[in-house]
Amino acid sequence: MRVDAKDMGADLEKVLITKEEIDAKLAELAAKIDAEYAGKDLLIVGVLKGAVMVMADLARALSTPVTMDWMAVSSYGAGTQSSGVVRILKDLDTDIKGKHVLIVEDIIDSGLTLSWLLSNLGSREPASLKVCTLLRKPEAAKVAIDVEWAGFDIPNEFVVGYGLDYAEKYRNLPFVGTLAPHVYGG
Numbered sequence: 001m002r003v004d005a006k007d008m009g010a011d012l013e014k015v016l017i018t019k020e021e022i023d024a025k026l027a028e029l030a031a032k033i034d035a036e037y038a039g040k041d042l043l044i045v046g047v048l049k050g051a052v053m054v055m056a057d058l059a060r061a062l063s064t065p066v067t068m069d070w071m072a073v074s075s076y077g078a079g080t081q082s083s084g085v086v087r088i089l090k091d092l093d094t095d096i097k098g099k100h101v102l103i104v105e106d107i108i109d110s111g112l113t114l115s116w117l118l119s120n121l122g123s124r125e126p127a128s129l130k131v132c133t134l135l136r137k138p139e140a141a142k143v144a145i146d147v148e149w150a151g152f153d154i155p156n157e158f159v160v161g162y163g164l165d166y167a168e169k170y171r172n173l174p175f176v177g178t179l180a181p182h183v184y185g186g
């Protein structure tokens with residue numbers, strides 16, 4: 001555990017999931033994904049910016065050859081709440097019609113963003129469309145989503161690290177943790 005990195009240690013309340021736990025979980029998920037897509041062409045789609053770390057590490061844990069693409073979306077809502085009204089900031093570079101597509105997510109909170117994404121990508125007629133997420137908050141779910149591979153179910157707390165930010169900071173922490181109240185002005 002490296003909590004002392006770049007003065008970020010003082011901003012943290014606790015480490016929820018260590019780097020070692022993340023690495024082990026991604027190896028486990030990669031083995032299942034490899035089994036599912038054996039002999040098929042797989043396109044993995046990451047949602048910017050939070051999924052960057054999961055995409056990079058999951059892709060390297062896979063034995064299946066993959067192609068990678070990225071989407072950026074903005075979800076409108078009050079404060080930190082997602083509204084389900086989504087705007088595409090950057091679309092895929094590739095046509096996914098007839099392809100096996102796996103959406104790779106950092107976290108599913110209300111599920112509204114992912115639900116929109118599934119219907120948007122689903123309408124492009126991929127051969128298959130599945131979801132892998134590192135984190136999921138079951139207590140925060142507002143829509144039921146069929147997630148094929150989920151790493152960790154976590155409590156309904158705001159987390160940072162391993163791609164996840166607070167005001168664009170903390171993305172490069174190698175673990176997932178919660179912030180001390182003083183960071184929010186508490």
Ligand code: 5GP
Pocket residue numbers: 050075081082106107108109110111112113114157158159160164165166
């Ligand atoms: P949803 O539409 O599922 O409510 O929200 C999904 C997006 O909200 C995530 O992709 C992420 O960007 C953001 N989000 C949700 N929960 C958290 C959290 O605990 N920490 C951070 N940093 N972002 C979160």
